[in-house]
Amino acid sequence: MSITTLFENYSEFRHRHPDGDVPHNPYKWAMAIDLDACSGCNACAVACYAENNLPVVGREKFANGQVMHWMRIERYWDHDGSEFPERGARYLPMLCQQCEAAPCETVCPVGATNHTPDGLNSQIYNRCIGSRYCSSNCPYKVRYFNWWDYPSTDNVWPAEMNMQLNPDVTVRGKGVMEKCTFCIQRIRGAESDAKTQGRLVRDDGELQTACQQACPTSAISFGNLVDPESRVHKQWMAQQVELNKHEQAKDEEPGGSDLRGYRVYEWLAPYPSIMYLERVRETEI
Amino acid sequence: MKDIREDIAWAKINTDVLKSLENPRKLYWVILFIAVAVFGVGVGCEVYQYNMGLGVGNFDNPHMWGLYIATFIFWIGMSHSGTLLSAILHIMHADWRKPIYRFAEAMTTFSLMTAGLFVAVHLGRIWQIYFALPYPNMRQVWPNFQSPLLWDAMAIFTYLSSSILFLYVGMIPDLAICRDNMHSGWRKKLYAVLSLGWEGTDRQWRNFRMTYLTIACFLIPLAVSVHSIVSTDFAASQQPGWHITSFPPYFVAGALYSGCAAIITLFIILRYVFKFEEYMTKSILKKVARLTFAIAMVWTYLKWVEFAQAWFGHNAHDQHLLIEKATGTYAPFWWMMNFCASVVPFMLVFKRFQTNIPVLFAVSLLLNLGMWLERFMIVAPTFADGFYPWTWDHNQWPSLVQWGIVFGSFGWFAILFMLFCKIFPSVSMYEVKEMVYHRSLETKKLQALQAAGELAAAGKGAH
Amino acid sequence: MSKRHLLALFTNFDEAEKVVTELRNLGINGFNAEKDMIVKSPIEHPEVEEFLGNRPVRVQWFTLFGAVVMGFLMFWLTSAAQGNFFAQMKGGKPIVPFPPNFVLTYELFILGGVYITVLGFLICAGLPARRSPLYSAKVSEDQIGILVQSEESASVTLKSIFTRHQALEIQEEAGK
Numbered sequence: 001m002s003i004t005t006l007f008e009n010y011s012e013f014r015h016r017h018p019d020g021d022v023p024h025n026p027y028k029w030a031m032a033i034d035l036d037a038c039s040g041c042n043a044c045a046v047a048c049y050a051e052n053n054l055p056v057v058g059r060e061k062f063a064n065g066q067v068m069h070w071m072r073i074e075r076y077w078d079h080d081g082s083e084f085p086e087r088g089a090r091y092l093p094m095l096c097q098q099c100e101a102a103p104c105e106t107v108c109p110v111g112a113t114n115h116t117p118d119g120l121n122s123q124i125y126n127r128c129i130g131s132r133y134c135s136s137n138c139p140y141k142v143r144y145f146n147w148w149d150y151p152s153t154d155n156v157w158p159a160e161m162n163m164q165l166n167p168d169v170t171v172r173g174k175g176v177m178e179k180c181t182f183c184i185q186r187i188r189g190a191e192s193d194a195k196t197q198g199r200l201v202r203d204d205g206e207l208q209t210a211c212q213q214a215c216p217t218s219a220i221s222f223g224n225l226v227d228p229e230s231r232v233h234k235q236w237m238a239q240q241v242e243l244n245k246h247e248q249a250k251d252e253e254p255g256g257s258d259l260r261g262y263r264v265y266e267w268l269a270p271y272p273s274i275m276y277l278e279r280v281r282e283t284e285i
Numbered sequence: 286m287k288d289i290r291e292d293i294a295w296a297k298i299n300t301d302v303l304k305s306l307e308n309p310r311k312l313y314w315v316i317l318f319i320a321v322a323v324f325g326v327g328v329g330c331e332v333y334q335y336n337m338g339l340g341v342g343n344f345d346n347p348h349m350w351g352l353y354i355a356t357f358i359f360w361i362g363m364s365h366s367g368t369l370l371s372a373i374l375h376i377m378h379a380d381w382r383k384p385i386y387r388f389a390e391a392m393t394t395f396s397l398m399t400a401g402l403f404v405a406v407h408l409g410r411i412w413q414i415y416f417a418l419p420y421p422n423m424r425q426v427w428p429n430f431q432s433p434l435l436w437d438a439m440a441i442f443t444y445l446s447s448s449i450l451f452l453y454v455g456m457i458p459d460l461a462i463c464r465d466n467m468h469s470g471w472r473k474k475l476y477a478v479l480s481l482g483w484e485g486t487d488r489q490w491r492n493f494r495m496t497y498l499t500i501a502c503f504l505i506p507l508a509v510s511v512h513s514i515v516s517t518d519f520a521a522s523q524q525p526g527w528h529i530t531s532f533p534p535y536f537v538a539g540a541l542y543s544g545c546a547a548i549i550t551l552f553i554i555l556r557y558v559f560k561f562e563e564y565m566t567k568s569i570l571k572k573v574a575r576l577t578f579a580i581a582m583v584w585t586y587l588k589w590v591e592f593a594q595a596w597f598g599h600n601a602h603d604q605h606l607l608i609e610k611a612t613g614t615y616a617p618f619w620w621m622m623n624f625c626a627s628v629v630p631f632m633l634v635f636k637r638f639q640t641n642i643p644v645l646f647a648v649s650l651l652l653n654l655g656m657w658l659e660r661f662m663i664v665a666p667t668f669a670d671g672f673y674p675w676t677w678d679h680n681q682w683p684s685l686v687q688w689g690i691v692f693g694s695f696g697w698f699a700i701l702f703m704l705f706c707k708i709f710p711s712v713s714m715y716e717v718k719e720m721v722y723h724r725s726l727e728t729k730k731l732q733a734l735q736a737a738g739e740l741a742a743a744g745k746g747a748h
Numbered sequence: 749m750s751k752r753h754l755l756a757l758f759t760n761f762d763e764a765e766k767v768v769t770e771l772r773n774l775g776i777n778g779f780n781a782e783k784d785m786i787v788k789s790p791i792e793h794p795e796v797e798e799f800l801g802n803r804p805v806r807v808q809w810f811t812l813f814g815a816v817v818m819g820f821l822m823f824w825l826t827s828a829a830q831g832n833f834f835a836q837m838k839g840g841k842p843i844v845p846f847p848p849n850f851v852l853t854y855e856l857f858i859l860g861g862v863y864i865t866v867l868g869f870l871i872c873a874g875l876p877a878r879r880s881p882l883y884s885a886k887v888s889e890d891q892i893g894i895l896v897q898s899e900e901s902a903s904v905t906l907k908s909i910f911t912r913h914q915a916l917e918i919q920e921e922a923g924k
Contacts (some may be wrong), residue, residue, distance in 0.1 A: 003824070006831035006844070013831045013843040065345030065679055074675045094675070101840025103523050109438070110416040111429035115837040127426070129416050130339070130409015132349040133434055137522045139672045141347045145409065147340030174338035175409025265672065268523055271840065295790065295890030419829065427829035431838055431848045439852055443859040450866050457875075458790075458888070465885035481870075482877035485887055488803070489873045490792040495805045496869035500862055503815075507858045514851065718890070719791045 018244035027118040030225035037219035040091035047214030055150035096180035097272030104134035130175040149174035203230035291724035320699035327693010343684035353407035360400035366544025367393025368508040372501035383716040525602035526667040535587040545577040546652035581630035625655025755882035810868025818860020
C-alpha cells in the first residue's frame, strides 16, 4: 500500500518546503511581537505556564539551568558606561519560532517532531525517546527537556494546585522534549468550532494564544498569515518581511531600511514564523 | 629484527596459543572481579538515572549532551582498529598483521557492543528505544530516515554484525584446532559446534579464502562510512564547531588513531600475560608504533584544518567558539587534548622508544586519553558557546553519575575481552603458520640463490 | 564391492604434491581421482590449486546478488516508509529526500553483501560438514592429509604409492 501511495504522489513528495508554488492553505499560523510595546512584565510567560501545564521547577533547578519556560523573557543591556548599568534592559520574548525549515525536524531519530500543513512545528510526546538531538540543532535553544519526572516531584503541583492543570494538554513525564506549540489545543478548538459553522477561523479575538491573551500591551499578535484580513498578515506586509526568504529585499537597499520588522537568525534559513518589531531606540547609536 | 622466526615448529604454534586457553591463574580472576565491580558501579548509576531522570547527570538547557555521546564516539572510534588490521592490511598483503589481528578484531566487536550501551544510556526514555527500529506496525509509523542518529543506528548495526561474522568466519580453522586438541568437556563441545565440522579440505579452503577477501573488501568502505556517518551527527547540524565539512575524514582519522593506540596497549598486555613473545614480536610492535605515528600526523593535520577553518572563515560564531575552547571553561581539557594527541606521538619517532615496552604502554594510554578528550571537546563546547548568547550564562560539568557510567563501560569492555581471551584463541594459529611457511619459503629461495651465486663465483657453475 | 577410506598423512608438502599428481595420473579401476580424493591441510595452499586443478569458487555470485538486492530493497523501504499515508514534512526537505535514502542504501548494500557472502561460504564450502570417517588431529597441526576412497582392489596400489612417498601414517577404515 505504501508503494502505491509513493508512486501516486511522487511529485508532491519530492517538493521542498517552503516554496511559493504550493502556498499554505487555508491556514498558516504566525506571530508578530512588538518589542517597543513589550514591557518585560512576564505575564505571557506565566500565562504559558498556566495554559500548558508547565512545571515550576524550583529555585535550585532554575539556577542549574533546568527551567521549563516555553516562553522566556530575555534581557539585554548595552554596555554604554552609563551611571546605572542595570537600567535600560531590553526585553526579547523568545519562544519556539515554528520554523518552516526547522533544523530540529530533520534530526529526530524517531520522527517525534514534524511540520504540520498549517505551518506549525509539532512535537509528539508519545513518540519522543529523549535523544535531545532536536534541541542540539535548535539555533534558538527554545526546546526544553523533562530532566526529571515532574508529575511525581514534590511541590510542582501540590494538592489542589493540580486542579488548575489544563485538561486539553498532556502532562509530560520524564524523558520527553517539549516546546511552545502556539497553543495548538486552542487552535484546533477554534478550527473545529469554525468548521462546524462552515467557515474559517476569523481574526477577531476568537483564537488567541495564552501569551497573546495575557499581554497587557498587546505586543503579541497571532493569527493566520495567509488571511489578508488578519492583523498578523497586515503587519508582515507592512514590514515587508516574507516568510520563505532568508534575506529580505528591504535590507538590501542602500542605507538599510527604516522598517522595524526582522526575524531572529533569519540568515540561518530556518524560515521562522515569528517576526519581531525592533524597539524604537531612545538614543542614537 | 624479524617479524617472526621462520623456523618455529607448527606444532609449537598450536601448543603455545592453546596454552592461553587453559584454566586461568588467580590474577585473572582478581582483574575480572575488578572489571565486574567497575561495571556494577556503572549499572548502579544507570539504574539511578533510569528512575530519577537524566537530570541526575547534571544536564540542562543548553548542555543537552555530555559524556555519553563523547564516550559513545570514543568507543566507535576504537573499533576501527580491527578493521584496519584485518581488512586493509590484508588487502595490502602486510603479513605482519597475522599474529595480532585476532585480538584487534575482537576489540572491534567489543568496542561496538560497548558503544551500543551508550546509545541506550543517553536516551530519556530507554524503554522506547525500539521506536528507532524500522519495523512495520499498524500505525504505519516509521523512524525518521533523515536523521543522522538513525543512519548511526543502521551503520553501527551493520558494522557490529559484519564484525562478528568476520571474526567468527576467520576463526573457524582455529576453532577446528581447538576442537582437535581440547580435552573433553563443555569447551570441546563448544568448539565442535562452532567449527562446523571444518577439516581443512581443499574445497573449504578455497571458498574460505574468497569469502575472507570479499568480506574484507566490504569491511573497508563500511568502516570508513560508519565513522563518517557518526561524524554527520555533528556535521549535518548547523551549530558552530560542528557544521564542518572536514568532519567525516577527521573522525575516521581519529578512529584509526585511537584504534591503533588501543592495539598497542592490548598487544603489550597479551604478550606479557600469555607469553606470546615469539609471535607478537617487537618488530611487529615497531611497525604498529610507526603506523600509529603516521595516523597521528594525519589526525593532527585535520585538526589544524578545523582550526584554520574556524579562524580564517570569517564566521564570528566559529571564531568565538575556538577562542572559548582555548581560553574558556573547558580550556584545560583542550590543551591536554592537544598535548596528548599531537605532541606525545612524537615519542614514537625515536627508534629506541619504538620497542621500549613501558614507554609504549604509557604512550598508548596517553594517546587514547587525548582522543577521549578530543571527543569531549567536540561535544561540550558547542553547547556552552553556541549561536544564542542567552545560553552562554553558566558553565556545566558532568555529574558523578555520568562519570560512573563512563567508567562502567570500560569495565564492560574489560569483561568481554577477558572472557574472549580465555575461550577463543587470541592469536590466529593458522595464519601464523602461513606466515612462518611463507617466510621459510623465502629464506630457502634466498639460500638457493646464494648457493648458486657462490658456485658461480667459484667457477663451478653448470659443470 | 564397497569403497573404503584410507587416510595418509605427510609432513612434507612437496611429497604430498607428488602423491596427488601420481594419483591423478593413475588410471586404475576402483579409484577416480576427481571424486574420491580429498586433500586436507592446516593452512591454505594456493599451490594446491595448481596441482589439483582450478575449481570454480562461486561465493562472489552470492555476494553480488545479495548486495544489489538488499540495497535496492532498502531504498524502496525508506522511500515507501517516508511516502506513506502520513507523509510528514520535516525541515523544509522533500518528503522523500534522496541523500538520506542513499546513505541508508549504501549501508544496507554492504550489510546484504556481507550476510549473503557468509551464507554463500557456508553453502559453497559445505559447512556445517559431517565429519569424515577418518580424521587425524595432525591435519590441523602441521601435516597434510590425503583422504582417498577406493575399492579393495585399488587400495593396495594406493598404499604402495603412499609409502613410497614417505607417508608418516596410513589410516584404514575398519573392515565391515
